[in-house]
Amino acid sequence: MVMISDFLGTSAVENVKKALSAARENESFNALISLSETRALERAQKVDAGEITGRLAGVPFIAKDNFLTLGDTTTVASDFLKNFEAPIQATAIEKLETEGAICIGKANLDAFAHGGSTENSAFGPTKNAHDETRVAGGSSGGSAVVVALGIVPFALGTDTGGSIRQPASFNGVVGVKPTYGTVSRFGVVAMASSTDTIGVLSSTVDDAELVMDIMSGRDSRDMTTLPDFFAPKQESQTKRVAVIKEFMSDAVNPEVRKATEVYVEALKAQGVEVGEVSLPMLAYALPTYYIVVPAEISSNLARYDGVRYGARSPEASSLDEVYGLSREAGFMAENKRRIIIGSYVLSSGYFDAYYLKAQKARTLLINEFNKAFESYDFLIGPVAPDPAFKIGENSDDPVKMYMADIMTVPASLAGLPAVSIPAGATSEGLPVGVQIIGQRQSDAELLAFAKRSV
Ligand code: GLN
Numbered sequence: 001m002v003m004i005s006d007f008l009g010t011s012a013v014e015n016v017k018k019a020l021s022a023a024r025e026n027e028s029f030n031a032l033i034s035l036s037e038t039r040a041l042e043r044a045q046k047v048d049a050g051e052i053t054g055r056l057a058g059v060p061f062i063a064k065d066n067f068l069t070l071g072d073t074t075t076v077a078s079d080f081l082k083n084f085e086a087p088i089q090a091t092a093i094e095k096l097e098t099e100g101a102i103c104i105g106k107a108n109l110d111a112f113a114h115g116g117s118t119e120n121s122a123f124g125p126t127k128n129a130h131d132e133t134r135v136a137g138g139s140s141g142g143s144a145v146v147v148a149l150g151i152v153p154f155a156l157g158t159d160t161g162g163s164i165r166q167p168a169s170f171n172g173v174v175g176v177k178p179t180y181g182t183v184s185r186f187g188v189v190a191m192a193s194s195t196d197t198i199g200v201l202s203s204t205v206d207d208a209e210l211v212m213d214i215m216s217g218r219d220s221r222d223m224t225t226l227p228d229f230f231a232p233k234q235e236s237q238t239k240r241v242a243v244i245k246e247f248m249s250d251a252v253n254p255e256v257r258k259a260t261e262v263y264v265e266a267l268k269a270q271g272v273e274v275g276e277v278s279l280p281m282l283a284y285a286l287p288t289y290y291i292v293v294p295a296e297i298s299s300n301l302a303r304y305d306g307v308r309y310g311a312r313s314p315e316a317s318s319l320d321e322v323y324g325l326s327r328e329a330g331f332m333a334e335n336k337r338r339i340i341i342g343s344y345v346l347s348s349g350y351f352d353a354y355y356l357k358a359q360k361a362r363t364l365l366i367n368e369f370n371k372a373f374e375s376y377d378f379l380i381g382p383v384a385p386d387p388a389f390k391i392g393e394n395s396d397d398p399v400k401m402y403m404a405d406i407m408t409v410p411a412s413l414a415g416l417p418a419v420s421i422p423a424g425a426t427s428e429g430l431p432v433g434v435q436i437i438g439q440r441q442s443d444a445e446l447l448a449f450a451k452r453s454v
Contacts, residue, residue: 162408
């Protein structure tokens with residue numbers, strides 16, 4: 001893997017060329033949807049000429065293909081937007097570019113970020129960086145793999161229910177999902193607006209910290225952004241953490257549990273007090289997520305109608321057909337499944353029974369987290385129940401696929417910051433991560449702690 005410092009103080013043009021050729025050498029992983037060679041080299045020349053300066057001057061990176069970028073397409077890995085060229089850039093990309101970073105391409109994902117394996121992509125599955133027969137995880141699978149392969153020092157991802165943390169765990173890289181509202185969602189294709197977050201995958205926590213420092217802050221174009229609270233810390237003050245009991249159940253792969261245990265022992269050796277906490281509402285987190293999130297998806301995806309964005313079905317001859325046939329062709333099966341579930345739980349006869357009930361369960365889960373944070377600084381557990389599964393293993397069973405999200409969706413529902421860091425142990429010969437969850441806006445301390453403990 002490579003780090004940001006490997007690209008500082010060297011020729012930006014050489015940096016970009018190096019990253020582009022590493023991307024081409026690793027084509028078999030199918031981690032990338034497009035490369036932005038012309039624009040990237042133009043910007044690199046400006047950096048080398050001293051016209052662009054900043055903390056990331058000349059550092060190449062890759063963005064998940066649900067960030068709107070100038071210079072290439074933004075497909076969201078869907079047929080709908082296969083040829084879509086965005087007229088604007090996401091705020092997160094703008095901020096990185098202002099510091100001199102150079103986006104060299106766009107990473108593969110599950111279409112519209114719906115999934116946990118990067119198999120639901122109209123561009124085919126991304127392969128795990130450590131074993132090409134295994135999934136990359138998802139939905140930010142491409143972003144995790146390009147970091148794990150050392151193509152770039154960091155990549156941007158989005159995490160709505162685990163999409164940064166889980167692929168980070170599956171590929172042995174660092175993944176940071178910040179507090180909801182830390183980074184502007186402006187210019188990022190919406191999935192579920194109440195849990196969507198923008199974050200980073202990198203080889204070190206230090207690099208993730210720098211990127212978060214640059215991207216975070218209030219944006220008048222996203223009214224859910226928080227005033228900038230993220231201030232990197234030199235040293236962690238953390239004294240007490242707890243392992244989440246429900247995350248260490250027998251249903252979790254023993255080697256995955258063991259990885260967390262080994263990490264916990266290392267913490268204890270450093271003088272950190274480690275307790276155990278039980279959050280009974282976690283039993284309802286997955287069903288709650290798979291009601292609330294599809295509801296928001298069904299609303300957010302209504303805009304893809306064949307009129308305003310993306311492809312229009314050439315077979316359509318009436319307005320209804322423009323909508324129906326374009327949506328039929330443009331969405332993948334998993335997108336349609338979520339639109340149908342979402343429309344169902346929001347429909348007048350079922351709203352109270354499903355959507356409203358789920359929102360109440362969500363509040364109870366948040367209350368339980370808050371209570372745990374009265375006694376502990378951070379909560380710890382695995383990221384996913386198993387290491388990266390085989391490509392195709394879960395793809396015809398949506399519920400099995402959803403089960404893999406069981407330990408990442410709770411922090412998303414509660415808007416909490418959570419990181420996945422390599423546990424330093426393997427399962428089935430593959431890397432696995434440890435998840436650390438903090439209270440809202442504890443992001444800087446969370447990263448300081450994560451840094452100290454690896
Ligand atoms: N795997 C989860 C899902 O399918 C998370 C997706 C995400 O965070 N974008 O909903």
